[in-house]
Amino acid sequence: MSAALPYVLVLYYSRHGATAEMARHIANGVEQSGLEARLRTVPPVAAETSSSLPQVPAEGAVYCTEEDLKHCAALVLGSPTRFGNMAAPLKYFIDGTSNLWLAGSLCNKPGAVFTSTASLHGGQEATLLSMQLPLLHHGMLLVGLPYTEAALTETQGGGTPYGASHHAGAQGNRNLDKHETGLCVALGKRVGSITRQLAAGASSGQ
Template identity: 55%
Template sequence: MMKILVLYYSKHGGTQQLARAIARGVEAEGAEAVLRTVPDLPPFGAQHNQSSNGNASTDPIVTLNDLKGCDGMALGSPVRFGNMAAPLKQFIDSTSKDWLSGTLIGKPAIVFSSGSMMHGGQETTLQSMMLPLLHHGMVLVGLPHSEAALHSTVSGGTPYGPTHLTSESQRSLTADEKALSLAAGKRLAAVAQKLKE
């Protein structure tokens, strides 16, 4: 069975919601979604306390073996000043051996993000996650404009990947955000299957 790694960091739960919706799309295509997260980092200047993790996720922590065993990957982060969050970047920075050995070459990938402002940097955050994936030789898969929700969304969702706009009044994914996340997961699994064949 095809295994798609859905790897993300989520501080307040928005990115985790996207990860779960993408995983449902992956599984709708008959592939296995492997949900993984990364450990939180201590605040700048503070001592790290392993027992208090600010990560909103209850999913297992990713290992480098998860990269070796996947047929494709969805990578997600909340917006941090238009960039991916430091805990996710720290994990990516630890993958040099996999880069040298070509672990991810030729495997498809998507990116996803959540943020609390309409113009807070969702698209640049997606692009910041694309760069290391390109260095790893992965095949980036976007959302084509044939997805109707791209034309109707007034919250999250871009051709670069699914996004979620969270606010005090809108904590859950909108119908369009769910539709785009499901579509992205299905598309990723379908492309992974074609590339494997």
């Protein structure tokens, strides 16, 4: 696809698959809004940083490049929770985006976040807020979930106004329920809709 065509980058790290499933639902929502969703992941990190990995992972989304990030029309960032923070592989990738920060490549683009946790009160909101901080430093426009989404008040699992979330359970085997899935789709649709509105305003000179 040409970088000139708009797409929403859904960038995530997933250890056991729950965050990857959320990413797919968010991508579905983006595409329902009429934009392309580009699913990308990041490689794991290890104490031995000289270890090399194949250019393309054996399964799942391909690894994100700086070009993927530079040319996106919007970004949705996802990670499992690690002690109330994003996972190290995603943080490592974001820490390497200073060139884009210096160039203002992400400035004024919509940005949103999502997470999955093993326990219901295991730091979902803290993780979402931690992922929003670098988006703010990049000058992005944060997009959350409004309470017009009924699932926010009906959910018995994940779901926050700061972004989509999922309670995976202690063994990581709790599937996304209908509210969590619905909020993932809603977040993708909202990011896509806002991205289209901003693009329309820019093209009309508003």
